[in-house]
Amino acid sequence: MNAALASDSDSYGGGAAAGGRVLTPGLDVSHKTILYLQDISVSFDGFKALNNLSLDIDNGELRCIIGPNGAGKTTMMDVITGKTRPDSGSVFFGQTIDLTKFTEAEIAHAGIGRKFQKPTVFEQHSVFENLELAMKTDKRVRFSLTARLDSAQRDRIAETLALIQLAGEADRPAGLLSHGQKQWLEIGMLLMQEPRLLLLDEPVAGMTDEETERTGELCTTLAGKHSVIVVEHDMDFVAGIARKVTVLHEGSVLAEGSMAQVQNDPRVIEVYLGR
Amino acid sequence: MGPFATGITRLYGRKGWIALAVCAAILFVLFPLANLVAPKGSPLYISDYTVALIGKIMCYAIVAVAMDLIWGYTGILSLGHGLFFALGGYMMGMHLMRMIGRQGQYQSDLPDFMVFLNWKAYPWYWSFTEHFWYSALLVVLVPGALAFVFGFFAFRSRIKGVYFSIITQALTFAFMLLFFRNDTGFGGNNGFTDFKRILGYPIATSETRMALFTLTAAMLIVTLLFARYIVTSKLGRVLTAIRDAESRVMFSGYNPVHYKLFIWTVSAVICGIAGALYVPQVGIINPSEMSPANSIEIAIWVALGGRGSLVGAIIGAGLVNGAKSVLTVAFPEYWLFFLGLIFILVTLFLPRGVIGLLKFPRRRRA
Numbered sequence: 001m002n003a004a005l006a007s008d009s010d011s012y013g014g015g016a017a018a019g020g021r022v023l024t025p026g027l028d029v030s031h032k033t034i035l036y037l038q039d040i041s042v043s044f045d046g047f048k049a050l051n052n053l054s055l056d057i058d059n060g061e062l063r064c065i066i067g068p069n070g071a072g073k074t075t076m077m078d079v080i081t082g083k084t085r086p087d088s089g090s091v092f093f094g095q096t097i098d099l100t101k102f103t104e105a106e107i108a109h110a111g112i113g114r115k116f117q118k119p120t121v122f123e124q125h126s127v128f129e130n131l132e133l134a135m136k137t138d139k140r141v142r143f144s145l146t147a148r149l150d151s152a153q154r155d156r157i158a159e160t161l162a163l164i165q166l167a168g169e170a171d172r173p174a175g176l177l178s179h180g181q182k183q184w185l186e187i188g189m190l191l192m193q194e195p196r197l198l199l200l201d202e203p204v205a206g207m208t209d210e211e212t213e214r215t216g217e218l219c220t221t222l223a224g225k226h227s228v229i230v231v232e233h234d235m236d237f238v239a240g241i242a243r244k245v246t247v248l249h250e251g252s253v254l255a256e257g258s259m260a261q262v263q264n265d266p267r268v269i270e271v272y273l274g275r
Numbered sequence: 276m277g278p279f280a281t282g283i284t285r286l287y288g289r290k291g292w293i294a295l296a297v298c299a300a301i302l303f304v305l306f307p308l309a310n311l312v313a314p315k316g317s318p319l320y321i322s323d324y325t326v327a328l329i330g331k332i333m334c335y336a337i338v339a340v341a342m343d344l345i346w347g348y349t350g351i352l353s354l355g356h357g358l359f360f361a362l363g364g365y366m367m368g369m370h371l372m373r374m375i376g377r378q379g380q381y382q383s384d385l386p387d388f389m390v391f392l393n394w395k396a397y398p399w400y401w402s403f404t405e406h407f408w409y410s411a412l413l414v415v416l417v418p419g420a421l422a423f424v425f426g427f428f429a430f431r432s433r434i435k436g437v438y439f440s441i442i443t444q445a446l447t448f449a450f451m452l453l454f455f456r457n458d459t460g461f462g463g464n465n466g467f468t469d470f471k472r473i474l475g476y477p478i479a480t481s482e483t484r485m486a487l488f489t490l491t492a493a494m495l496i497v498t499l500l501f502a503r504y505i506v507t508s509k510l511g512r513v514l515t516a517i518r519d520a521e522s523r524v525m526f527s528g529y530n531p532v533h534y535k536l537f538i539w540t541v542s543a544v545i546c547g548i549a550g551a552l553y554v555p556q557v558g559i560i561n562p563s564e565m566s567p568a569n570s571i572e573i574a575i576w577v578a579l580g581g582r583g584s585l586v587g588a589i590i591g592a593g594l595v596n597g598a599k600s601v602l603t604v605a606f607p608e609y610w611l612f613f614l615g616l617i618f619i620l621v622t623l624f625l626p627r628g629v630i631g632l633l634k635f636p637r638r639r640r641a
Contacts, residue, residue, distance in 0.1 A: 081526060108528035120523045122516045132509070133516055139529045141537045144510035186523075193528060 027111060027196055028095040034059040034197055034227045035080070040089035041251075042075055049075040050086070051251035057197070062223035064238045065231045066262075067248035068271060073231045074117065076248070077199050081114045082107045093197070109139065113190035114199045119182035123175030127166050127185060130174050131157045134189035156192070164188035165214075180211040187218065197227045204237050216241045247271070287503075287586070295496070302492035307485050323481055330488040330556045332596045333495045337549035339576045339588035340498050341542040346574065347582030348506050349538050350518030352436075355443030356546055357570035358450050359418035363547025364560040365454075366417055368467035369401060370410035371478070371555060375471045387469075388462045398460045407474060414551040415544050422543030423536065430532045430539070435521075444567045451565035466561025473555050484556065491552045495589070498545055502585050505541070514538055515583075575614065579621045581628020590629050 027034070035057040042050040050072045057063055067073055078084035079091060082104040091099040099107055108114075122130050135153060137143070149157075161167040164184040169177060174185055183203060190198055203219070204212040212234070219241050222228050232238050238245065238259065245262045247255045255265045262268055287295075306329070309321040338360050346352050372386045381390040385397065403409045425446060429439060457463040476483045505511050516524045517531050524531050554560045563569070572595070580591020595614070603610045625631055 103530065104525040105528050105530040108526050114526050116522070120520050122519050122523065124515060124519055125512060129512055133512055133524075134527045136528075139527075141510065141533050144513055144529075144534075145505070145508050147509040189523075189527065 027093065027097065029059040029196075031095060032058055034061075034094060035229075036090070036092040037076070037080070038090045038092075040076075040079055040086045040091065042072075042079060042084060042086050048251050050079065053089070053248075053252050055246060055253060057227055057229060059196075060224045060227055062219060062228045062241065062243055063230070064242040064245045064259075065229060065248060066233070066235070066238060066245060067254070070250075071248040072251040073248055074201060075251075077114060077201055077229075077231065080107075080199060081112060105139070108193065108195075111194070111196035112199065113193045113195035113197070115183075115186050115190055115201055115203060117201045117205065119179065119186050121174040121177075121182050121185050121189065123173065125174060126171050127161070127174055127177070128157060128170040130185055130189055131160055131192050134192040136192065136194045160188045160191055163191070163218075180207045183207060183211075183215070187215075191222075195226060198222065198229070200228065200230045200232075202232055202234075203230060204232065204234055212237055213240075291586075295499075299492075299496060303489055306488065306492075310485055311481060323484060326481075326484055326488050327556055328600055330484070330491050331553060332593055333488075333491045334549045334553040334556070335573075335576065335596055336589040336592040337491075337495050337498050337552075338546050338573055339580065339592035340495075340502050340585055341545035341549070342573050342577045343582060343585055343588035344502055344505065344514075344538055344545075345542040346577060347584070347588070348511065348518065349514045349535060351535065351539065352440045352574060353443045353539075353542075354440045354567065354570045354574060355447040356542070356573050357567075358443075358447035358565050359422060359543040359546035360550040360553070361450075361454075361560065361562075361564035362418045362421065363414045363550030364554040364564060365461055365467070365550075366404075366410055366413040366547070367551035367554045368470075368560040369404040369413075369461075370407060371470040371473060372462075372467050373401075373405040374473065375469065378471050379469070386462070386467075388457070388465065389460075392457055400460070411551070414547050418547030418550075419540055419544040422540045426536045426539040430535045444570065447565050447570050448567050451562045451567075454562035454565060462561070464562060466559060467554075468559040468561075470555065470558055478555055478558070487552065487556050491556070494548060494552060499585055499589070505538070506585065510534070510537075572614075575618055577628075579617065579628055581625075581630030584628075584630045587628050587630030594629065 033056050035055075037053055037055040040050050040053040041048065053072065053076065055076075065073055065076075075084060079086050080099060082099060082102055085100060093099050093107075093110060093112065097110060099112075102110070122133065125133065132149065132153075135156065137147070137153075158167070161170055164187060166177075166181060166185060166188065169181065174182065177185060183206070187200070187203065200219070204215050207215060216237060219228055219230060230238070230241070242259045245257065245259050246253055247262055247265075247268050249271050254271060255262050255268050257265075306321060306326065309319050310323070310326050313319040313321070338356060342353065342356055345356075375386065377384065379387045379390075381387055383390045385394060389397070404413070429442060434442065453459055454461050454466075455464050461467070470478050472478055473483065473487075476486075506514070513524065513529055513534055517534060521531055524534075550560075550564075576591040576595050577588045578591070579595060580589065581587030595617070598613065598617070599610060602613050606613075621628065
C-alpha cells in the first residue's frame, strides 16, 4: 500500500512549476502523512485566529473539520494555500515542501486544490473552458499563448464533465449554472489540477438534499486517490461521510476522532451547546 | 478554436473577415486614388485635410485596441495610456527634430529650443537619435520599459481597481509636469514641431502624408489581428479569467502578476507605436498629450464602442473623434458637454457599447 502510493507520487510531482520557480519534484509521502501543520499561530490586529494549531493529514485520507464560527477553519485553509502567512509554526506538504515559502500559484501547482466557500468559477467562460483553464499543464505566459488542446486533454475534460454531471452543459457560460452546479464545476476544476490534496470549504452550502447526497458520494470516491479535507457546517453531511473528524475551537484543535467519539466529547458539547 | 467556445473567444467569423477586407480595400486603394490621382474639385477627390484627419483617428483607434486589451479583457482600467502614446510620439519627435538640420530659425545644428536655452550640445539621451532605426527602437523600448517597471511594482504589490487607475493618472500627470520643464530637454511646453523631413522625404507633401496614412492603416489592421490572436488564445482566456475571478486563477496555479505584466507591457508598446505614427502626421507633440484628461478620453472611446470586442474600441475611437472634429468646429465651447452627454447616454442605454447593437441577438448553442 505504502509503496504503491510512493511510486504514484512521481506522476504528479513532475511538470514545471508556475511562476518560474521549480518546486521540489515529487511529493514525499513516505511517512504516510501528506500535510503537517505544526504550532501554527496567526493573529489579525491582536485577534488570534489560529492559536498553536497542530494537525496532520494522512495520504489518501478524508478528513472533516468542524467548529463554530470564528474557530479558524477558513484561516487554516488560507495558511495551507499560501494566502495568509503564519506568524509562527510550520506547514509541510509531504516531508519536504515547506508551504510557507511559496506563492498561491506555486502551491496550487504543487498539488493542493482549494474550493472556496462561495463558489468561484469563471462566469463568462463556458463550462468546458473553465475545466480547460484549470487543467494541469504548464501555466506560464508563453505556453498559454500557443497552447492547443490535444485529444488526450479533451478526453480528460470529457471525463471530468461526466463525473460532475455537467456534460450537457459544456458550452454554456458557467454564470448560467445553478448554485449547486457551480459548486460541482468548481470541484471539477480542482480535479483537473490533479491535486494530491483537496480543500473543500463548505462544499454543500446551498445544495438541495439530492445534490448534497451526490456530493457526499463524490467526496468518498475521491478519498484514496486524493487526500480530502472538508470543512462543513452541515452535521448530517459530515456524519454521512466522515471517518475522522477534527473539531476546531478558538484557533486550536479541541477534539479529534470518529464522529461518534467527537459527538460524545463533553468539551465539544459545551462549545456547541454550552453557551 | 475547437468546437467549444463562448462569445469571448469566437470573434467575428466570416462576416467579420469580409468587413475587414472591405475596410482594407478602402484604406489601401480608394484613399490613395482619391487623394493622389483624382483631380482637385472632382466629387471623388479626398482632401489632404481629410486624409490627415482619418490618419490621426486611426492612430487613436490603435490606442483604443491596446486599451481594450488591458481594460476590456483583463479588467485593469488604465487612466495613463496617453503617457505611453506621448512617449512613443516624443521618441519619433526627437528623430524628426534632428532631421530638421540647419533649416530651423537659428540655422544651428541644435533644435531651436536648445539654442534658445543657450545649450551648446545635445544632452546624452539625444545620442544616436539621428538614426531612424535607433529611434524606432526607442519608440518600442521606452514605453515598454516604463510600463514593465511600473507594472512590475504595481502588480506585485497587488494594487487593483480604482487604486491602480488613480496611480496611472498620477503617473501621466507627473510625466506631463516633467516634460513641461525646459531643462528636461524635450522642448518644454512647446514640445516638438516644425518638422521638415522623414527618411529624406519632405514631410508635408501629399505623397508622404499618404505613405504615413497607409502605414497607419496597416498598423491598425496588424494591431487588430495581433490582439485577436492574443484574446482568442488560451492566454486570452486566462486574462478574462483574471478579470472575472482572480483568486480562482491564482489557486488554479497561474501567476496573475506575469499575465498582467505581459498584457500591460504589450498594450503600452502598441500605444507607443501609435504615438510614433501620430506625430509625423499631425506635425506636433507637446506635453498636453500627457494630460490626465487625454487618458480618460481613451477610456471613454472604449466604453462607448463596447469593451471586450476589439472592433468596438475602433468604432468608439472613430465615433468620438469624428464627432469631435465636427462639433469642435461647429460649437467649439460645447464639445466637452457633448462628450459628457454621449458618455452618459451610452452608459444608460447601451451598457455593452455601440458594438452591443451589432452583436444582437446573441447566439447561444444548446
